[in-house]
Amino acid sequence: MQIGRTGRAESTRVHPSFPEKTRIRMTADSDHTPLDLSKISVILATDCGSTTTKAIMIERTPEGFRQTYRGEAPTTVEEPFADVTVGVVNSVSEIAELSGRRLVADDGTIIRRSSPDDPDGCDIYISTSSAGGGLQMMVAGVVKQMTAESAKRAALGAGAIVMDTIAANDKRRPHEQIQRIRELRPDMVLVSGGTDGGNTTQVVQLAELIAPAKPRPRFGGEFRLPIIYAGNKDARPAVEAVFDGPGFDLSVVENLRPTMEQENLGPARDRIHDVFLEHVMAHAPGYDKLMTWTDAPIMPTPGAVGDILQTIARRQGINAVGVDIGGATTDVFSVFEEKFNRTVSANLGMSYSISNVCAEAGMDRILQWVHLDMDERELRNRVKNKMIRPTTIPQTLEALVFEQAVAREALRLAYQQHKEFATTLKGVQQQRTVGDVFSQQTSGQSLVDNMTLDLLVASGGVLSHAPRMAQTALLLIDAFEPEGFTSLAKDSIFMMPHLGVLAGVHEQASLEVFERDCLIVLGTCVAAKGEGKIGKPCFKYSISGDLSEQGTMAVGELRRFDLGPGATARVEIQPERGFDCGAGPGKAISREVRGGTVGLVLDARGRPLMLPEETSERRACLSRWIEAMDLYPA
Amino acid sequence: MNGSTGSLRHRMATSLCGLAVVVSAGTALAAPPAPTDVRAADVGFDAGSRIRVEWNAVADSNLAGYSVFRSLTPGEIAAADRDSRVAFATAASEAARKARAAELVAEGVAPEDADRQAEQAAVEAGAAASREWRPETAEGEIRWTLAGVADPVDTTFDVDKLEDAEAYSFGVQAFDRDGAKSPIAATTAPASSEASAFDAKRLPLFLMLALLCGTVLLFISIARRGKPLKIRTIAGLAAVEEAVGRATEMGRSVLYINGIQDMDDLQTVAGVNILGRVAKIAAEYDARVEVPTSRSLVMTAARETVQGSYLSAGRSDNYNPDLIYYVTDEQFGFVAYVSGMMVREKPAACFYMGAFFAESLILAETGNSIGAIQIAGTAMPSQLPFFVAACDYTLIGEEFFAASAYLSGQPDQLGSLKGQDMGKLLVGAILLIGVAMATVAAVTNSETISAGVSFLKNTLLGT
Amino acid sequence: MAKAYTPGLKVTPRIAFRSRRLLPIAGKVLVAKGDRVTGDQIVAETFMEGDVTPFNVASKLACTPAEVPTLLSKKEGERVEQDEVIGQSKGIFGFFKSECRAPVAGTLETVSATTGQVLIRGEPIPVRVKAYIDGVVGEVIENEGCVVEADSALVQGIFGIGGETAGPLAMACKDPAEELHEDLITAEHKGRIVVGGARVTVAALRRAKEVGAAAVVSGGIDDSDLKELLGYDLGVAITGSEQIGLTVVITEGFGDIAMATRTFELLAGKRGSNASVNGATQIRAGVMRPEIVVPLADGDGVVASKASEGVLEIGSLVRIIRDPHFGVIGEVAALPAEPAVLGSGSKSRVLEVKLADGEQVTVPRANVELIEG
Incomplete structure (x- = not known):
């Protein structure tokens, strides 16, 4: 186990290749001075999303780095422009207008500052991209729960969407697997399998399945499909022989599972980024130009978000979960005990995929969050109407309540999938004592533990555009069910991707901006784990500091106290028997908490969160909570 | 009633x-x-x-x-009469001996000899008394x-x-x-x-039996209706896939030891059941399962099971009967072979499922030293501690036998498993109540509670 | 967020309709520029490599993988028939030989000495592309396909299921607010494109399938009816490949909603004309909507005035596309510049719409769509 941990810790380093590459590019560019972190004071970053290109400017101010200006423009990957740089220049021009700083040269490139006093240009320019559907990959491994899962983790961690996972034991017959490979059009394929010195036959067999299937890449017909091999080193010659055709571009990296006890995702992840730049980006319209502009490699947006979350978790020594709920997909990132995991729930989203959320969760589960009378048939039609007209926004309170109910279920399902994926390594030898006789646990337990979760960061339309901050906070609490003490925050303007790339270049700047401008702290949630009868005492609290309160919470109660941004308070909790707030069942705990726009939320509704079965009782409960949180206008 | x-x-x-x-x-x-x-x-x-x-x-x-x-009864009367006649005759004979001996002593015979010489008189007197003896009651009288x-x-x-x-x-x-x-x-x-x-006295026992069978039937019918029955996850069985997966990834074989007893041992049968499961997963993963056996009959049973598993996994062409073979009946000969093989071939996963004796620790320790994932299952209480300490997962007694139901996932089997558990729970509860009552009865000397205890002991659980 | 969802659906009596008919992989184009084609004519064709069937010869012949190439009687690239013996083991002294037969017919693609695996490539699968509409080949794209052009009346729906089909238009409803029930569909509708009015019921769709109608076009459908028709709850709006034996196009949305009068009148005016319908919908980046294309005879109909795309101004005709006024059509009465607070509490840019009955309502700009024309 211990070995496994070290293996993973290594893999979660923030792109060891970046600083080096940055340096190379810096010295190669004779236009401006080599990179000296102390001299960087104007940073320009863009994120080319599938619909909008967002640019931000970060400047050194007397109090440290701050995000100062931002601009937005539609992304221009598709016709009629078919050149991503047009959107980039448009968004950057908006910043230029606002800041009065000239950023775009006459030839349309980004201006670099010539001296520290230069009023125009920036010191570094970085970018992320998820345009054109992001990075789509297919992964393969021998055993689904082992090397294939490690490969999937590597791909997801690099910011890819995993279209399918092919494994020797995925219960598909070989011809079905080939059929599936043929249907997909991945940007690249990651093949792994076998420990070093382990299985060769099945690894080669996988390669032999993929090669004749000739998966066609998404961009361009002439394009050679990049294949990354990160499996058993003994199988390399055979795999190289199999992919020795005109249609493939094979690159070999270290095994991502050198032993069963060890996972080494770093090399595979880095190679994915390289290939993403060399092949995928190079074929997307305008990216060849954009790549020459940036001072650090362009990263896939989710990969960058993962990086900033890891940096924060590592620097502050905390466990963090980030979620980005979009129209079509929901991304969940987590860092527990320095182990990073990311999942993409492909069909859980709030517009294109809203109907799928309803289908997967079931209308009953969604309606359990609704305290108003709604007609189910009408709702079903509304859901479908939102799906076919995804850009509409809820106009009435009723529509908002329903949309947030759907969001709760989408987030809950996405988090559930994440928990199932973010596990310790499987297939690892266990050490036992006789004392374990009745408590044998299998390997592959989820790393996600809500009790040890310190920070929950939300981003994405339904969360960041909720009319009231309290709605975002309660959405997070209801969907993620944090236990013990958890800080809740939201990404103000979806700046995390920019900061993720920046973290690879200038970690200090990235962290300062993250703390000061990126996150809007909503407050802290204190929740008791355990179950009890509604109305029975759950825990006693006493709060001192900027807020002075004390009292008792009964099971089923939810209470909010104002504790503004920047304010802190010491919260002492004495849970009743069977309830746990972090120190163990029935044990007292005391902690310093941060305030925020929502404040301090005490949650005695129990974990797992159970809503009364009976409709009128449940609605009464919901109404009480809504009142306590001041959630909706009366 | x-x-x-x-x-x-x-x-x-x-x-x-x-x-x-x-x-x-x-x-x-x-x-x-x-x-x-x-x-x-x-x-x-x-x-x-x-x-x-x-x-x-x-x-x-x-x-x-x-x-x-x-x-x-006439038989009893005859027996009593016989006893009484013997007693009468013995008494008469003893009296005669004493009298005769006294006479002889008086005649100057040494006391040691007198007793011996009186023997004849005693025998005669006994025989006479026996003839003289008459039953106390007349014929036909009660x-x-x-x-x-x-x-x-x-x-x-x-x-x-x-x-x-x-x-x-x-x-x-x-x-x-x-x-x-x-x-x-x-x-x-x-x-x-x-x-x-x-026998009305056995009625409580009958009711208990009906209750136990009833719960089994009830749970079977519940399971058949598609209601999911919650059965505790048995880590050892859940880990089978993991162990086989490990062997696959490492390109090594899976070793399966079915105990050293013959097919007449229930534990061997349970072990063969689990082998079916292991072989099926191995077939799906295309891993090699090696089964050395210490009984010829076990080899035959194992071959049939494994072949069935490969068939049901749709990989019948990968089935190789040569991997399931007989070694020797000799306990330590078998152990020596298996240990040697483990050290040489280093299987990535070892299963020990069946009846084990002294070899348990030798096998498990060897397996541990070669870094294999090990899963053991046995109902031998004396060997369990060794397996628990040296293996990754251990199926303990009851778990081992429940495995086939657990693995099959069929409603009938799961239902009966659940029903049996209920029965065990019931018996356990009665035992606990009985012990508590007996203790209270002993402390308080309460008649009612004692009566309750004896009801439990004699009527409900006893004869 | 605050801009109107202006690229509304096209409902136009005449448009120079261009349909790109491309093969998924390179192939042969069967038509030349300027050719007149009919909708069901094949314009391009290719053969896709057949399916691959892998099987392990080493385990079948009980030999090591390295021996496999020597034991096979066929070489890579040679043709094999189904059940043909393609390999034989050496056996012991020439006895106890085991055989290996080809599981499918095809070409021996690869023989692996590492795994003992043999791949047989099945027969090529023909891929053909039809012209889809009656028209003229306007452009040939070498090895890929062509563009078929025809002046047509075009109606885009909001959502559809099922693939491409064609047939004469037939009106089942008398006015756009009439629901399409099963009794309105008769045997005469066989092979036709049945146009309804408002909501179509699942019973009506079943009936249409029974009589063999090619497609059904109507204003709305209930989600529960759609679920019943498909047999599953549609999660993501990517459709077109459903095999339900019928193409369905919904022009307005889900629920009780009448077909826009313009759409209805346009279709009614073309009754009896041959139309091509495609139900494929994709609501993602690169949005795709279902369509009804009615190719026009030369000089037929009026040439549509060039629609002013995406301009939202006072007096524009818009449809509200979100509850509480879902489906209602009105005229833009005011376009306040300042964002307003909505009933839900959020702030958004809004516009005021004057409804047909004179009532004036305020709606977020994101919740209206411009009706073109």
């Missing part, structure tokens, strides 16, 4: 016995009057050998109780023996330990506190006991 048997019994008693005949016996003055209307009848719904005697109460303020007598004593308030008494189909007469005698006794009032007609088709 009780009411109806009571009245039935009463009717039978009345019809069988007429008036009680008062048999005169030596009675003292102011002796209580003899009980009247003594009746005897077989007790219904029992296992036989029991007859109930009833009589009309005696009106006497000084009454201390009733002695209930039964007649001796010979009574005391069957028990009833309280003064009782008017019935169950005489048990009787021979079925033997005709018995019963007599009841009242006695008072001064020791005065009434004459024995006897039944008019003899009664005999018989075993009924149903």
